[in-house]
Amino acid sequence: xxxxxxxxxxxxxxxxxxxxxxxxxxxxxxxxxxxxxxxxxxxxxxxxxxxxxxxxxxxxxxxxxxxxxxxxxxxxxxxxxxxxxxxxxxxxxxxxxxxxxxxxxxxxxxxxxxxxxxxxxxxxxxxxxxxxxxxxxxxxxxxxxxxxxxxxxxxxxxxxxxxxxxxxxxxxxxxxxxxxxxxxxxxxxxxxxxxxxxxxxxxxxxxxxxxxxxxxxxxxxxxxxxxxxxxxxxxxxxxxxxxxxxxxxxxxxxxxxxxxxxxxxxxxxxxxxxxxxxxxxxxxxxxxxxxxxxxxxxxxxxxxxxxxxxxxxxxxxxxxxxxxxxxxxxxxxxxxxxxxxxxxxxxxxxxxxxxxxxxxxxxxxxxxxxxxxxxxxxxx
Numbered sequence: 001x002x003x004x005x006x007x008x009x010x011x012x013x014x015x016x017x018x019x020x021x022x023x024x025x026x027x028x029x030x031x032x033x034x035x036x037x038x039x040x041x042x043x044x045x046x047x048x049x050x051x052x053x054x055x056x057x058x059x060x061x062x063x064x065x066x067x068x069x070x071x072x073x074x075x076x077x078x079x080x081x082x083x084x085x086x087x088x089x090x091x092x093x094x095x096x097x098x099x100x101x102x103x104x105x106x107x108x109x110x111x112x113x114x115x116x117x118x119x120x121x122x123x124x125x126x127x128x129x130x131x132x133x134x135x136x137x138x139x140x141x142x143x144x145x146x147x148x149x150x151x152x153x154x155x156x157x158x159x160x161x162x163x164x165x166x167x168x169x170x171x172x173x174x175x176x177x178x179x180x181x182x183x184x185x186x187x188x189x190x191x192x193x194x195x196x197x198x199x200x201x202x203x204x205x206x207x208x209x210x211x212x213x214x215x216x217x218x219x220x221x222x223x224x225x226x227x228x229x230x231x232x233x234x235x236x237x238x239x240x241x242x243x244x245x246x247x248x249x250x251x252x253x254x255x256x257x258x259x260x261x262x263x264x265x266x267x268x269x270x271x272x273x274x275x276x277x278x279x280x281x282x283x284x285x286x287x288x289x290x291x292x293x294x295x296x297x298x299x300x301x302x303x304x305x306x307x308x309x310x311x312x313x314x315x316x317x318x319x320x321x322x323x324x325x326x327x328x329x330x331x332x333x334x335x336x337x338x339x340x341x342x343x344x345x346x347x348x349x350x351x352x353x354x355x356x357x358x359x360x361x362x363x364x365x366x367x368x369x370x371x372x373x374x375x376x377x378x379x380x
Contacts, residue, residue: 005054008047015039062184066177074180077187082175082208085234087134087141088118089168091149092127096157099123101130107149107162113140115149115168123158130162134171139233143168172209172233195274200227203272207265209234214321216369220255224278228322228369229265239373242283254278284322284371285353289364291331292348292378296341300379307338313374320372326364347380 006014016029019039029036059069071081093101105117115132122128132149134141143149145167151160183205190198197215204213204227212230219226232240244260249270258266258281266281273279291312296304315334320326328346335341348360353370356362366372 005050006047008043011043011046012040015043062181062188065181070177070180070184074184074187077184077191079180079184079187079202079206081180082206084137084174085170085172085208086137087139087143087168087171089132089143089164090129090166091115091132091162091168092129092165093123093151093162094126094159095123095128095155097123097126099128099155099157101128101151101155101158105130105155106135106152107132108152109143109147109149113143114152115141128158129165132168134168137171137174139171139173141168141171167237169237170209170234195225195277199272200225200269200279203269204229204265207268209261210265211240212317216322219282220278220280223276224280225273226280226282226369227265227269228282228284228371230284230371231261232317235261239286241286244283246280246282248278248280252278255280282369285367285369287351287353287364287366287370287372288375289316289326289352289372290348290350290375290378291346292380293335294345294347294380295343296379298379304338304340305377305379308335308341309374309377311335311338312377316372316374320366322371323366323368326366326372328361328363350375 016036016039019035020029023035029039058064059066062070062073065073074080091107099122101117101121101123103117103120107115107117109115114135116135118131118133121130143164145164147164149162149164151158151162154160183202186198187202190196190202192199192202197217200215201213204210209231210229211232214228216226216228218224229242230240231242235241235243242261242265244262245258246262247258247266248255249266250257250263251270252266255278257263262281262283266279269279269281293308311334312331315330316326319330328349332346335344335346346361349356349362349364351364351366351372352375354364354366354372356364364372
């Protein structure tokens with residue numbers, strides 16, 4: 001049975017009892033007695049030591065270790081914490097034609113976040129579109145279209161204020177302990193076996209930005225492997241779907257190369273995959289699920305609609321896989337978990353890339369390679 005750690009109150013009581021037992025007939029525990037104070041101090045010290053022992057025990061096993069100790073356990077299985085990613089995008093400046101905005105030019109946002117121009121750009125027709133990258137990694141660098149970025153050191157003939165024309169995105173936070181622990185436990189429970197299904201999942205999840213992955217053997221014939229993946233944080237503005245074209249790594253000579261996010265993943269997998277495998281990095285296609293819900297009125301509050309949509313989206317993300325079956329009961333359970341939804345009924349379900357059986361409201365089967373995502377919810 002687990003060891004029951006004594007509480008501070010119990011330790012103080014034990015110290016007082018020991019002092020009283022050692023000095024029979026003497027009232028050594030008066031309110032301001034030296035012995036009473038010393039007993040409380042020793043109890044507090046013992047409580048701190050018990051706390052330290054608890055912390056040591058927590059770091060001594062992979063399941064409960066945290067921070068650098070978790071990283072140490074994970075490193076034994078060659079699993080490392082994915083680093084934070086840098087956000088990048090484009091900004092438009094106007095000014096005198098022929099002027100140059102040089103690579104390395106520093107830009108700043110009104111909240112103090114800074115960015116750097118990546119390439120020399122000459123103004124043509126009074127305009128220049130520059131590619132920029134956030135100076136610091138993480139989500140703070142992500143900046144929506146329309147935001148103003150100012151040149152920190154004036155450039156003659158160039159307006160110092162520019163406007164973000166292509167969202168600055170791709171900034172991701174350093175991987176948290178929970179996600180690292182999940183990958184580590186998967187590595188311990190499913191050791192590498194030369195290209196098994198779990199190997200491809202673990203290899204993909206080790207790539208910065210990849211949050212979910214699914215391997216599909218023989219996807220384009222014997223010897224081929226398709227690795228479908230999602231980037232829920234990095235590509236949140238696209239619903240988590242990778243941006244690029246499907247294909248193979250740049251060093252692969254047997255099939256067309258991927259582009260964008262798919263090329264980045266294919267290149268990373270290339271060094272781990274078996275030499276005979278022809279691996280295609282692929283983005284799922286969205287199977288947009290539309291719902292009609294009765295019993296909550298035709299115009300439920302905005303907060304209720306938002307909570308329902310969030311609960312359903314999270315349920316789909318946790319339970320769904322490309323080309324799989326999504327149980328209507330999972331959607332019902334998600335809605336039921338939201339306060340204020342008593343009496344609801346899902347009366348109709350639609351799917352853009354799949355089937356619903358039985359109709360009008362039933363389980364959803366997504367087409368091959370399609371991943372269910374929430375679309376429009378109608379209330380009647």
